[in-house]
Amino acid sequence: MAPTPPANNPLLGTWHLVRWEISHGDGRAPTLPFGADATGLICYTHDGTMNACIARSGRTRLSSESARSAPEAERLAAFESFFQYAGPYHLRTEGGKRQVVHSVTHSLNPNFVGTEQVRNLEIDTTGELTLSASDTLPGTSVARHHRLRWRRGGAA
Numbered sequence: 001m002a003p004t005p006p007a008n009n010p011l012l013g014t015w016h017l018v019r020w021e022i023s024h025g026d027g028r029a030p031t032l033p034f035g036a037d038a039t040g041l042i043c044y045t046h047d048g049t050m051n052a053c054i055a056r057s058g059r060t061r062l063s064s065e066s067a068r069s070a071p072e073a074e075r076l077a078a079f080e081s082f083f084q085y086a087g088p089y090h091l092r093t094e095g096g097k098r099q100v101v102h103s104v105t106h107s108l109n110p111n112f113v114g115t116e117q118v119r120n121l122e123i124d125t126t127g128e129l130t131l132s133a134s135d136t137l138p139g140t141s142v143a144r145h146h147r148l149r150w151r152r153g154g155a156a
Contacts, residue, residue, distance in 0.1 A: 009091065011091070012046060013043070014152070015043075015044075015129055015150035015152055016039075016041060016150060016151055016152075016153070017042075017054055018149040020033055020038055020040070020146070020147075021146075021147050022147075023144065023145045023147070025142055025144065025145075034055065034081065034083070037057035037058070038055065038056055039055050039057060040055065042131075048090065049086070049087070049088055049089070050088075050089040052083075053082065053083065055083075059078065060074070060077060062074050062078065082108060083109075084108040085102065085104045085106065085108070086105065086107070087102060087103045087106060088103045097120050097121075098120070098121045098122070099120055100118075100119050101119075102116065117133070119133050120132045120133065127152060128149055129150040129151070132147045133145075134146070
């Protein structure tokens, strides 16, 4: 699909993570996957490409200069504390909701490659961007709802 023309694209630029919260359909308390101090960036370009990354705050440095030679436990901890994917994107309206569709071509998690990550899109009166989506908690029938809030400019 062709990129959304810049004149019609409210997403252009770099956004900084404010909060990533997951609520659950079974009434359990909401969770913060990478904690209250998680950091992240999502960038939307004029040519229709996006890149998103989120990290747990205070990640432990590897004990070696190269990730390839770091102990397996350190590599696993690094993988589990970082989320990233990138690829083309486009905007659409579905069921009266504005959405952004990320067509994943690159990801830290190889299972994301080839998927479409559809996010409901809202920009409030302060300019804060909310991207949200629902899925099922893996291995259960429990619905969960991801809500990621982003702010333009410097780190949130």
